[in-house]
Amino acid sequence: RTFRIAAIPADGVGREVVAAGRAVLDALAGDSGGAFAFDWEEFPWGCEYYARTGTMMADDGLERLKDFDAIYFGAVGWPTVPDHISLWGLRLRICQSFDQWANVRPVHFLPGVVSPLRKADTTELDWVVVRENSEGEYAGLGGRNLSGRGPGGEVAVQSSLFTEVGCERVIRFAFDLARTRDRRKVSSVTKSNAQQYGMVLWDEVFRRVAADHPDVETESVLVDAMSAKFVLRPEELSVVVASNLNADILSDLGSALAGSLGLAASANLNPERRFPSMFEPVHGSAPDIAGRGLANPIGAVGSGALMLEHLGLPDQAARLHRAIEATTAAGILTGDLGGTASTDDVTKALIDALARS
Ligand code: NAI
């Protein structure tokens, strides 16, 4: 079957890694004996589009995206546009409008990659961070200039929103995911000692959902302690579920521990499948290296593997993972991993590894 995919490379290295990911995914499809194919449509939205039009995406953009089988996204943000405008105008607009409430971010070691954690006595690292992706700290609630006092006396409020339905659905999602894994464990992360309303609600919902899953081991950990645990006892983790902001921070930490932010993949899922889900590397547009062929494409390619799973092609996703492992094991690494390979070198190596498999 042919899947219709909307590609939104957007800004900076987003363009380089989406091009790489598309090439690898097309190579995989081309080698499937006609089992599946991709029909891509690329949208030119992002900060350059904003400079021309004053909006980050077309006014009817959501309407144009809504019937695709999936969205393959690069990264948004460029120094010419304030980050809160670019992020809200494109990525968060899509996530929130399409109710992509579960953001899944796997973290694991790859062969041939030297991780800061491997220096410790740790041989295993295999987690999935599940991020609440529709509310919490990124609900966009608040305002500026609330004191009316003018310059120097400004007061700004940034509120978090926690709904029982929102907490419960993402926590249940985490438990369902844990049941598919070797280690059936869910760690819930909040800061409910200091944030006494929303996060206490989250903790209560977590305890209730945990009671429905006696076969799954659980723990509730404060986010400061969890950030230490990520570094010191990573082998104790399997599925980690947290609110929007906390999981955003923890997943960057997790991917750095696995070797580089450039490796980390993610899926923004609308689990009900009423709207398309969106697959994107965790990293941003990396203006410091953009346009020079230096970006690590593995985060974007891994996001393509998550897309294949979502499209019902888990064997193809596994094939892609094996190609990624063969490439890193062969020492074909970009600069962020201490290597000298370019984005194109890694892309070619991935395609060669697929051809051999
Ligand atoms: P960033 O993720 O773009 O970069 C952080 C560091 O990681 C940089 O040193 C960069 O060179 C490196 N890096 C990132 N991706 C890499 C890759 N594929 N290969 C090799 N190295 C890589 O985060 P930063 O600098 O905080 O943000 C830059 C822009 O990206 C901002 O405009 C920000 O708002 C935006 N951003 C967008 C995200 C998204 O679209 N989902 C997520 C995070 C940031």
Ligand code: MG
């Ligand atoms: Mg982030």
